[in-house]
Amino acid sequence: MIRIEPAPWESRWPDRLAMLVLLLGAIAMVGPFIWMLSTSLKLPEDQYAGGLIPPTLSFENYSKIFEIMPFQTLLWNSIKIALISTFGQLLTCSMAAFVFAIVKFPGRHALFVLLLVTLMVPQQITAIPQFILFKWLGLYGTQAPLYLPSFLGGAFGVFLMRQYFLTIPIELAEAARIDGASLMTIYWKIYLPLAKPALAAFAIFAFLFSWNDLFTALIYLPSDLDKTTLPVGLALFQVQFAGKWTIMMAAVLVSVAPIMVAFFIAQKHFIEGVALSGLK
Amino acid sequence: MRGKTRISLAALAAVTLLGAAAAQAETEITYQLWGSPQEGEVWQKVAQEFEAQHPDIKVKVEVNDWDSYWEKIRVLMAGGTPPDVFAMDAPLYPDWQSRGVLLNLQPYIDAEPGLLDDIYPITLEAYKTKDGYFGLPRDFQTIVLYYNKDMFDAAGVAYPNDSWTYDDFRKAAKALTKDTNGDGSIDQWGFWAEVVDPEPYWGAVVWSFGGDIVDIPHGKTLIGSDKAMQAWHFIADMWLEDKSMPTQEQLQQYGTDGFQAGIAAMGVSGHWSVPDYAPAKFKWAVAPVPKGPAGRVTGVNSAGFVIAKASKHPKEAWAFVKFAFGPTGQAELAKIGLAVPIRKSVAESPAYLEQTSAPIDHKLFIDALQYAHPKPVFRGYEEWSAAVGDALNSAWTGALGVDDAIAEAVQNGDEALAKNRQ
Incomplete structure (x- = not known):
């Protein structure tokens, strides 16, 4: 056992400086969030009063938003769609990425480049053809167009996962191959467990993307407040409560809460993954 | 994630399609508008009164904020599934009208003599074209x-x-x-x-x-x-x-x-x-x-109704527009105080003048028409x-x-x- 002696004072000052910089960064990041939280707990007439401490602590804004809009339904619709989309993306992107990273087949470079090129095509260009396609399939007005495309991979996810898979020593796959493992087994039993940190990071992206997607929900779903998603509801909410920060902040807080939960869940795996790969 | 590989999309989606719903027996038309959730509720009420008189027609009211609304209408229009009836802002009307996507309402108007008699003429002006009306005012706003x-x-x-x-x-x-x-x-x-x-x-x-x-x-x-x-x-x-x-x-x-x-x-x-x-x-x-x-x-300025040319139910859509444009629909709208009715008999009646929205001189908004430019x-x-x-x-x-x-x-x-x- 090696004992790590505390460094003498002189050599610790760079650490302290780093801590100070990090602290300032953290304040800059967390500050707006604290402001949001504190404003959401104020009475409407106190919205500019008292700085960060609400003069009167009140949860009135939170009960109010649920009266004005069926927030629980909007939240549920958004969560459902985001979870299905995230699952679809994790599954299909990691599969495609695995093949691109491990399997040598003719034309794979060309195919990969082609895939990356799709990153450059803006959504506005594909929106109308995609709309016509979904209409032709009879899925217009259902939630399917919001999550179905997630089960067809996506350039960003495939790229991200492929880069990670490339960092895993190929010898692992080769050894498994010699022992008679199928490609599916190598993918499922070796690569996927090792890729937990990348999967966690990508899950956050995928979840966030689906969560924030106003446009797709807007065009495919009827704008009824019991059928649509949170961003559409929030946009409507904003029209009515412009400048009424207390209630707006309560609504925003409720709508970012699931993302924060998703982040903290993924972050645990993220840190675990980093720790594991450190032992490699 | 934006650019998807779409080749296999059709195949996969086709499977989901098998369970798609069949067409409904009663005619359903959609009316879309921009505004607040409260406006949506008022229109819901107008739609219900309309449905009571027309049991075979169901009106689906959808409301979005201004930006989202136009984004949605454009895509729906391009995709060939526009709402049957949708709200129009007079300044944007010539653009939509000149693209040939709106139904010419003139034949329907001609079939109803006297329909426009009770309407403030200045509110009609914006919707008139040399080929007739492709839209009708819904309400007006004087500053x-x-x-x-x-x-x-x-x-x-x-x-x-x-x-x-x-x-x-x-x-x-x-x-x-x-x-x-x-x-x-x-x-x-x-x-x-x-x-x-x-x-x-x-x-x-x-x-x-x-x-x-x-x-x-x-x-x-x-x-x-x-x-x-x-x-x-x-x-x-x-x-x-x-x-x-x-x-x-x-x-x-x-x-x-x-x-x-x-x-x-x-x-x-x-x-x-x-x-x-x-x-x-x-x-x-x-x-x-x-x-x-x-x-x-x-x-x-006046907001109006238009009917999409691609609507599969133009007759039902017109029936709804006529109702909302008529005395009952206008009186219902007058009460909420978001706009002034385009129908004289309603605007100059207690329905509008004695609305409970706020205790102010509501007549001022009508009097303003005398010195208003469109x-x-x-x-x-x-x-x-x-x-x-x-x-x-x-x-x-x-x-x-x-x-x-x-x-x-x-x-x-x-x-x-x-x-x-x-």
Whole structure:
């Protein structure tokens, strides 16, 4: 056992400086969030009063938003769609990425480049053809167009996962191959467990993307407040409560809460993954 | 994640398709509009009354915020599934009409003699084309002056009245601009207005100073004429010299509407603001807009209904429009106080005049029609107003002098007009 002696004072000052910089960064990041939280707990007439401490602590804004809009339904619709989309993306992107990273087949470079090129095509260009396609399939007005495309991979996810898979020593796959493992087994039993940190990071992206997607929900779903998603509801909410920060902040807080939960869940795996790969 | 591999999409989606629902027996039509959830509820009520009279038709009402609404309508239209009936803003109507996507309502109107008799003629103007009506007005908005009685009382300034000129208005605004809590910075302004779009404020000022906005048939932007320039200098002097209006940065911390936020003693708006202002903690009232050298002029704009040409149920859609345009539908709308009915018999009845939205002089909004000019309506309006608005903004932020900004607005505006020449 090696004992790590505390460094003498002189050599610790760079650490302290780093801590100070990090602290300032953290304040800059967390500050707006604290402001949001504190404003959401104020009475409407106190919205500019008292700085960060609400003069009167009140949860009135939170009960109010649920009266004005069926927030629980909007939240549920958004969560459902985001979870299905995230699952679809994790599954299909990691599969495609695995093949691109491990399997040598003719034309794979060309195919990969082609895939990356799709990153450059803006959504506005594909929106109308995609709309016509979904209409032709009879899925217009259902939630399917919001999550179905997630089960067809996506350039960003495939790229991200492929880069990670490339960092895993190929010898692992080769050894498994010699022992008679199928490609599916190598993918499922070796690569996927090792890729937990990348999967966690990508899950956050995928979840966030689906969560924030106003446009797709807007065009495919009827704008009824019991059928649509949170961003559409929030946009409507904003029209009515412009400048009424207390209630707006309560609504925003409720709508970012699931993302924060998703982040903290993924972050645990993220840190675990980093720790594991450190032992490699 | 945006660019998806779409080759296998059809195959995968086809599987899901197997369970797709079959067509319904009763006819369902959709009516989409922009607005607040509350507006949606009111329309829901109108739709229910309509359904009670037409048991075989079901109306689905969908409401979105302004930006989302137009984004959605464009995609739905391009995808061939437009809503049967949708709300239209008069300035945007010529664009939609000229693209041939709206149903010509003239045959339906001809089949109903006297249908338009009870309608304020000025509200119909915007929807008339040489081939007939492709839309009908739903409600109208005239701009009036709103004032905060508490602030006037506190400053000892007399309330606005119908003899007010723009000079009186400017003087009052200056007297009402102050630092109420004594911290060294102004926190109450005499006036607030949105000065980018012509509708709420600048159109009326330009007209009252004897200027005009665009010529007919919409080839030239006229806001740079000598008379119009007097109007621009009036606005700029009051804002940038007297500082009687909050800057855009100052306003931002209070919200988007300075009058509603209680930081401006006066504002200009249409009837749509009444439900917003009603719960305010201050007392307020309305007055006619001030008189200019060329008399008193305000603006009028109307929202309307249109039916998509691609609608599979034009007859049912028309039945709904006719109902909402008719006395029952209009009376229901009048009560909520978001707009003024286009039907004289309803606007001049207790349904509108004695609405419970706010205890103000609702008749003023109807009287304003006598001195109102319609908001300019032409093909390419959106492009033109964006070009002009951008140039105006550079004057209000101080990036350009007023004269240069207007010159730029005229030039950019004319380019937009030229592009949209038919």
